[in-house]
Amino acid sequence: MTTKNDEILVTVGLGERSYPIRIARGLLGKLGSDIASRKIGNRFCVISDDRVAELYGESLMRSLSGGGLHAEILTFPHGEASKELATIAALARQLAKKGFDRGDALIALGGGVTGDITGFLASVYMRGIPFVQVPTSLLAQVDSSVGGKTGVDIPEGKNLIGTFYQPQAVYIDPDVLSTLPDQEFLGGLAEVIKYGIIRDREFFDFLAVNRKAILALDDSALLPLLERCCEIKANVVEEDEREGGLRRILNFGHTIGHAVEAASNFTLIHGLAISIGMRAATDLAVLGGHCTPEDDLAVRRLLQEFGLPVDIPPKFDRQAIRRFLLTDKKTVGGRVFFVLPQEIGRVIITDKVASTDIDEVLANT
Ligand SMILES: NC(=O)c1ccc[n+]([C@@H]2O[C@H](COP(=O)([O-])OP(=O)(O)OC[C@H]3O[C@@H](n4cnc5c(N)ncnc54)[C@H](O)[C@@H]3O)[C@@H](O)[C@H]2O)c1
Numbered sequence: 417m418t419t420k421n422d423e424i425l426v427t428v429g430l431g432e433r434s435y436p437i438r439i440a441r442g443l444l445g446k447l448g449s450d451i452a453s454r455k456i457g458n459r460f461c462v463i464s465d466d467r468v469a470e471l472y473g474e475s476l477m478r479s480l481s482g483g484g485l486h487a488e489i490l491t492f493p494h495g496e497a498s499k500e501l502a503t504i505a506a507l508a509r510q511l512a513k514k515g516f517d518r519g520d521a522l523i524a525l526g527g528g529v530t531g532d533i534t535g536f537l538a539s540v541y542m543r544g545i546p547f548v549q550v551p552t553s554l555l556a557q558v559d560s561s562v563g564g565k566t567g568v569d570i571p572e573g574k575n576l577i578g579t580f581y582q583p584q585a586v587y588i589d590p591d592v593l594s595t596l597p598d599q600e601f602l603g604g605l606a607e608v609i610k611y612g613i614i615r616d617r618e619f620f621d622f623l624a625v626n627r628k629a630i631l632a633l634d635d636s637a638l639l640p641l642l643e644r645c646c647e648i649k650a651n652v653v654e655e656d657e658r659e660g661g662l663r664r665i666l667n668f669g670h671t672i673g674h675a676v677e678a679a680s681n682f683t684l685i686h687g688l689a690i691s692i693g694m695r696a697a698t699d700l701a702v703l704g705g706h707c708t709p710e711d712d713l714a715v716r717r718l719l720q721e722f723g724l725p726v727d728i729p730p731k732f733d734r735q736a737i738r739r740f741l742l743t744d745k746k747t748v749g750g751r752v753f754f755v756l757p758q759e760i761g762r763v764i765i766t767d768k769v770a771s772t773d774i775d776e777v778l779a780n781t
Pocket residue numbers: 465467468471494495496499526527528529530532552553554555556559560561562563564565566574575592593594595596597600603686
């Protein structure tokens with residue numbers, strides 16, 4: 417990390433595919449000149465959902481033209497339902513009609529849905545053109561914009577079609593979080609807390625101490641938070657870009673969380689389901705003798721203090737959650753793997769979880 421003129425710079429070190437993550441207030445309005453200096457493309461197409469485009473499209477377009485760049489903007493309807501192949505096909509056709517070619521580049525302006533769609537499109541359009549991430553949701557700023565996972569959903573499951581394709585740069589402007597709906601911010605916070613539990617006890621404690629400042633989007637807490645999350649994600653991706661091993665720790669809370677999300681028919685915001693999943697995984701870790709009840713309590717308390725859910729809503733069918741667990745895409749050879757804390761800051765990945773422990777946790781969560 418280096419800090420210059422109130423700007424934070426984190427680097428994702430992947431050899432010749434390395435790229436910077438720049439974090440600064442007001443960055444949206446001034447990133448045009450930085451993109452221009454990187455010689456990423458001749459023409460640019462900004463891809464955004466209708467909501468984010470309405471809020472920030474004009475400001476980004478002005479910033480790009482201020483940097484002397486020629487850019488156009490294409491939008492799609494906001495929401496997870498747009499993360500499908502039909503959207504990729506529709507956007508690709510519009511790019512082709514506008515004459516975008518291999519010398520051009522894409523810019524993702526939006527949350528994780530926009531980033532995943534744009535990254536996937538960039539990885540397959542004309543067999544691959546460069547792209548840049550301008551994440552606008554907290555989840556996208558701390559997680560999905562970094563690391564190069566792209567993809568879309570099919571009716572059989574989320575993210576089942578996708579690529580690993582790294583962006584050329586990530587530009588994070590915390591100013592845009594002021595318009596993010598509260599529930600979306602909260603969902604992003606679940607992923608933030610996840611980083612503390614899987615990798616960094618000190619960061620976990622920092623979150624507890626700075627809760628009020630974080631919720632108030634105060635720079636003193638928000639900027640170090642964004643920086644530390646990006647650093648942890650970058651470090652994990654540097655060690656295991658294609659999720660052969662270590663990167664799987666980022667799925668902490670996701671095994672049961674995804675099952676809860678699916679059982680809600682995707683009405684529950686992803687991060688809120690992950691919060692429940694993290695609590696359940698930590699309970700499982702206690703039953704399996706991996707983690708102390710004190711750490712379990714600390715995890716639950718922090719989630720609750722931030723206003724995150726830790727219980728499966730009573731109306732959800734426990735049996736359906738159990739079935740979804742077995743069909744999770746993170747099963748390998750039919751075995752369900754769990755990321756379980758050993759202590760706050762350190763986790764293990766294991767498929768050795770007693771079925772009776774899973775039943776007990778589902779019954780008591
Ligand atoms: N690629 C990865 O590594 C990775 C990691 C985690 C999650 N994801 C994916 O990310 C997606 C979820 O991302 P998300 O939670 O950002 O969802 P999202 O992109 O749908 O954004 C959530 C909502 O917030 C709105 N929004 C975004 N920024 C805003 C802003 N600044 N002001 C006002 N409204 C704003 C959007 O229009 C949308 O309605 C899922 O599809 C998930 O699979 C990908």
